[in-house]
Amino acid sequence: MRAGWTVERLPSWRVPTHLKGQDIVLYGEPLFAAAVADALGSALFEPSFDWLTTLSKKWLQREVRFTTLAEARHSGRAFIKPADDK
DSSP: OTTSOOOOOOSSSSOOGGGTTSOOOOOSOHHHHHHHHHHHTOOOOOOOTTGGGGSOHHHHOSOOOOOOHHHHHTSSSOOOOOSSOO
8 A cells, every 4th residue: 555556355265357457466375366366367476486595684584494304304403394385
């Protein structure tokens, strides 16, 4: 809203007809976003799995590594989560 965009919160996964054909920015959890994008005939842009490791450390405020689960198991105490299907 501060950027001057019109904001519409959808009450369900059904896309209102007035949004079809519009240039929109979609924000939501992955399954919802995929369903709405499909209904709009749009595709989602998805970052590479290692995108978080490319950010400046000043934004991360912690160490972030992209690795395999096997390698992570040998790294000591850590918070580990998959890079995909978040």
